[in-house]
Amino acid sequence: MQIAKKTKENNISEYVLYMYQIEDLIRANNLSLDTIVTTILKPQIQDESILDAYKVWYADLIKQMKIEGIQKKGHLSDLNEILMEMSLLHNTLINIIKEPKYLKVFEGALPSLKAFQAKSNAGDINLIEIGFNALYSKIILGLKKQSISEASNEAFKSIATMFGFLAAYYKKMKKGELDFANN
Template sequence: MIIARELRKTNIAEYILYMWQVEDLLRACSFDPEKIEQQLVKRYNADEVAGKEIADWYRNLSVMMEKEHVQEKGHLQVIVNLINDLNEFHLKMLAVQIDPEYVMLHQRNQEAITEVMQKTSNDVDNEVGACLNALYGFMMLKLKSSEISTQTQQTIEKLAHQIGHLSARYIQFENDDFEF
């Protein structure tokens, strides 16, 4: 909760990836309040008040995931909506071309983005979602200490750079520090 709150203000892409990880952690705990308390809440070493707030946050997310039928797979609608908003922002950045660096990054990555979208055709319906999916998949492979090809690492670095740039602009836009 503490991390999510800060990421939402500073890096929208990292916030989305973090929330996906939280969803997976809740699934790994089988949405069991005791497991969530032991494996997630206690690692914060928070005082009683903060600990209760953190536990409530996880509990509320668990309830939302149940109500939205995403206990086994999928993502909370609030996160899906955020990805769609970020994709709309991405499309506007490309259409308006106010940020030549972003347009160049996208052109450089277009082939990789298309490839990622083809590989995840049923799961993702927009470019930003595809990039985030690739970044999350890479993060999971690294956590499992899986072997990752040099080409995959290079592709992920390029996608991460583009998504990082987009995310920074999005936060600037939300804070009225960037406009079209």
């Protein structure tokens, strides 16, 4: 909860990946708040007030997942909204503003994004979501302690670099510091 809040403020890309993990953690615990509290929260959090705040946060997320029908797969509507904003910003940066720095990192990541799209049978989902799926798959591979080839590591690095730039532009956009009209 506190990590999510700070990450959302500082790096939206890291926030999305963090929330993907939280969604999967909730699913792995069968959307059971009691199980999450007993096995994850209580062993790590000694302060009762902080524990109570986390209980409320997880309870709200579980409720939202049930309401939105994403108990098995899918993402919270809040995350989908962020993904859409990031996709729109991405398209604005490359097609309208033609931001040189962003274009360069995007062009560097594009072959990796296309390769991941082909390997994952992702269909026609946008490149931003494909990139998040790729980076999340790297996290999962790391948690499973599976080896990753040098070529795959380079591909993940190019996608992560692009998302770092996109997160910085997103933060500027949210602060009202991006002037789309004068570009």
